[in-house]
Amino acid sequence: MRFLHTADWHIGKKLHGFDLMEEQNNAFEQVKKIALEQKVDAIVIAGDLYDRALPNEAAVEEMNQMIIELNLKLKKPILAISGNHDSATRLNTGHDWFKTTQYFLNTNLADALHPIEFEDTQFFLLPYFQPYQARNLFEDTELIDVKVALKRIIKEMKTKFDPKKKHVLTAHFFVTGSSKTDSETKVEVGGLNAVPTDLLQDFDYVALGHLHDKDALREDRIRYSGSLLKFSVSEATIQKGVWIVDTDPFKCTFMPIIQPRDIIVLTKSYQELISPEMVNQIPSEAYVAIRLTDKAIIPDIMNNLRNYYPRIISLERAYGREKNAAEEESIDLNLGPMELLTNFFNEITDEEISSKQKKWAAQSLNSLEKETNL
Amino acid sequence: MRFLHTADWHIGKKLHGFDLMEEQNNAFEQVKKIALEQKVDAIVIAGDLYDRALPNEAAVEEMNQMIIELNLKLKKPILAISGNHDSATRLNTGHDWFKTTQYFLNTNLADALHPIEFEDTQFFLLPYFQPYQARNLFEDTELIDVKVALKRIIKEMKTKFDPKKKHVLTAHFFVTGSSKTDSETKVEVGGLNAVPTDLLQDFDYVALGHLHDKDALREDRIRYSGSLLKFSVSEATIQKGVWIVDTDPFKCTFMPIIQPRDIIVLTKSYQELISPEMVNQIPSEAYVAIRLTDKAIIPDIMNNLRNYYPRIISLERAYGREKNAAEEESIDLNLGPMELLTNFFNEITDEEISSKQKKWAAQSLNSLEKETNL
Incomplete structure (x- = not known):
């Protein structure tokens, strides 16, 4: 059979x-x-x-x-x-x-x-x-x-x-x-x-x-x-x-089985990624995983890239990322939990923490604090 | 047909x-x-x-x-x-x-x-x-x-x-x-x-x-x-x-359809409820809903009654309940939210609030407070 x-x-x-x-x-x-x-x-x-x-x-x-x-x-x-x-x-x-x-x-x-x-x-x-x-x-x-x-x-x-x-x-x-x-x-x-x-x-x-x-x-x-x-x-x-x-x-x-929407990994610099040749080469329906070769800080990078690749499923730095001024400064300063958290969020996601996320974080930190005090 | x-x-x-x-x-x-x-x-x-x-x-x-x-x-x-x-x-x-x-x-x-x-x-x-x-x-x-x-x-x-x-x-x-x-x-x-x-x-x-x-x-x-x-x-x-x-x-x-475990409503006083005649009259497997005719405070009443009726599904006062000393006192005093809550719990359930429940309540009160302050 x-x-x-x-x-x-x-x-x-x-x-x-x-x-x-x-x-x-x-x-x-x-x-x-x-x-x-x-x-x-x-x-x-x-x-x-x-x-x-x-x-x-x-x-x-x-x-x-x-x-x-x-x-x-x-x-x-x-x-x-x-x-x-x-x-x-x-x-x-x-x-x-x-x-x-x-x-x-x-x-x-x-x-x-x-x-x-x-x-x-x-x-x-x-x-x-x-x-x-x-x-x-x-x-x-x-x-x-x-x-x-x-x-x-x-x-x-x-x-x-x-x-x-x-x-x-x-x-x-x-x-x-x-x-x-x-x-x-x-x-x-x-x-x-x-x-x-x-x-x-x-x-x-x-x-x-x-x-x-x-x-x-x-x-x-x-x-x-x-x-x-x-x-x-x-x-x-x-x-x-x-x-x-x-x-x-x-x-x-x-x-x-032909993938109706393929997963494509792009290990490229930001400038390469937003070049028309690159963008045209990638089917617009594809899921894109980006490994960014830049080490420099690029503001609002995720939102910018989504204009070119609407289905980004991951974004990571191929070679790590430079620290920004605040991060450099922060290393030895005695920051509060909320500042540490917002810096960490920014470092990992390359995005600013939203006010809603900030509120959730504040609530969690507060109840954690109270719990330890009980 | x-x-x-x-x-x-x-x-x-x-x-x-x-x-x-x-x-x-x-x-x-x-x-x-x-x-x-x-x-x-x-x-x-x-x-x-x-x-x-x-x-x-x-x-x-x-x-x-x-x-x-x-x-x-x-x-x-x-x-x-x-x-x-x-x-x-x-x-x-x-x-x-x-x-x-x-x-x-x-x-x-x-x-x-x-x-x-x-x-x-x-x-x-x-x-x-x-x-x-x-x-x-x-x-x-x-x-x-x-x-x-x-x-x-x-x-x-x-x-x-x-x-x-x-x-x-x-x-x-x-x-x-x-x-x-x-x-x-x-x-x-x-x-x-x-x-x-x-x-x-x-x-x-x-x-x-x-x-x-x-x-x-x-x-x-x-x-x-x-x-x-x-x-x-x-x-x-x-x-x-x-x-x-x-x-x-x-x-x-x-x-x-014969109810394998019937629901029985008992409108009785505590003394009647714990009398052997009453207890023997109620099938031990029955679900019991109690409407207590007493108005007096009876300590730990729910746990005590469960010794006689293992499947109590509700307990309420048929004619309300007397206030205890703390409640009488509390009426015009300016109590904190936690005291108000524990008194209220006690009044409604006839049970003392547990330390776990108290902890949950404290956490909720804290995050509520912080939320309003944000």
Whole structure:
């Protein structure tokens, strides 16, 4: 069979205050198109459908419409699990009805042990879980971390393996490189909650969610799909997309998702940034992260730059910043808390503190002071 | 056909801090039993399934289980609408799948115009709505309040009436007595958002939710079911239950729900309240609202009474209370805000303010003071 592997939709997410709904709908349309063109037999969503346990109403409506579109209108079977950002309980609403239209959603650890049989393949849908859930399920107090719990879970899954079928696991956790071979990914970032790839070798394919980079692992058959969109400046250079996976013969093809609004990092001086050549080069809809090479003080810089780049998501100094006269003076003077705070605010943000912010700060300082005096 | 009419489940509600989940499950079991014994063809739930737009996870799970039980396990069709306490969007999750098992849930005004045909009856499922939604739907700026909007909605519904069938409306709003006949309920409490019964006369039955009293209206065919449980002291004497409605010939029978923990109002003196005869007379699981007939000061009264009645939900003085020496003194003295506050707290609650509460109060007073000085 052929399926599409995606994850980490994070519906409802905002990027530094910018609503991503338009971009998420655009990316979803691309996923739909790929699913149709590639004639996939199913769509695997490996967790973090929502960005938060309590998505707002607009996000709930968006997600509901996406699933209705894929499953009810296009008749595509869906195999999905809850991730650490989802509320398993809330996501589960409607579960018992969904399977009637081949929307197989699993938010429950116990149900992960029972494969969904699908054409030539057995799918094991393992939602994000905490070790205590495994301890309760297996009544085994020794399952102290995700790694040992997963070992136990997979042992159980293997008793259900039909040797005539392929075996696909979908899961949502942090997988490190094999502890035996690939030195580059050997470090167990994430400690006890990281899972070594060794544990996952008995599956024909492992469709992962959690990390947003499709290249986070160097394994042919254990892959993150990455998110559909870039969700932070650190993801600016990561290519986003979905995997098209054929089970027999095994084949894995990456299909890119064009970013409707890209994240672009500009390491430039102020003069370069406001030059027409530079401005014209950057699509006006792009999210721009600025690393300013100037060290000089530039008054009201953020507001000025927003005239050229309306979607600035971060502004930092590549090489630090000169101190202004007040700062130089202040270093050894005995300033009050409010002066220290306004100077600090100005230094960090390159903006003046507003009167409202000043009022909040004054209130907090006052109640702090009174608290210590009580 | 025969259906059960209920409403205002308010799943997730707490009663003065007491979790009602156990009681709500108990009441639900009674509803199930009645539905089975009365062999109803469907269950109508007239809104406020949840107590709030953002129910907690436990409430979501409870509700999901109840619907699964009624609809999937017992195979009872359900006809439900969202009430003012529900989030229409959140409640709607799964909607497109639900109808496949005759769980007809409507949270959308436009869909109210299309009846659900059911045996000999057409059901119109009108969710709680705001006038602006009707203005948008009909593109008519004159629909300024619920009353005129409803007139328009019902006019539209009547074009769908099949004369060979009975017509049942389920809705969630405030209905006043007929503006022509029954003087007792003539007053339009609720003003513009109240609906006169005149408007509803074309239906064979109107199954209402919103008011928690089955006797809120004096109409044979326009009825509130009331809630399943008593949700406040003011509901202490209201009989709770559900209606069993036969459409042909028309018949409406009330089936009481026994309160697993009743609300009991005791207008007694302290000595009467702590007498063994009194204490033994009150079921230990009951919620007790106390109206104390004493006027004398009784130290630590709330804590003392809780030894006898563990579920006190309110304590008030039936005839006011004597002032203590400090209060008498304080009347004309120029006390500081903190002294005034602690005296007031003591007077109202009959308890001493705790050191934690005192600290909070001090902080609030301080920041208030500073705010005015800024």
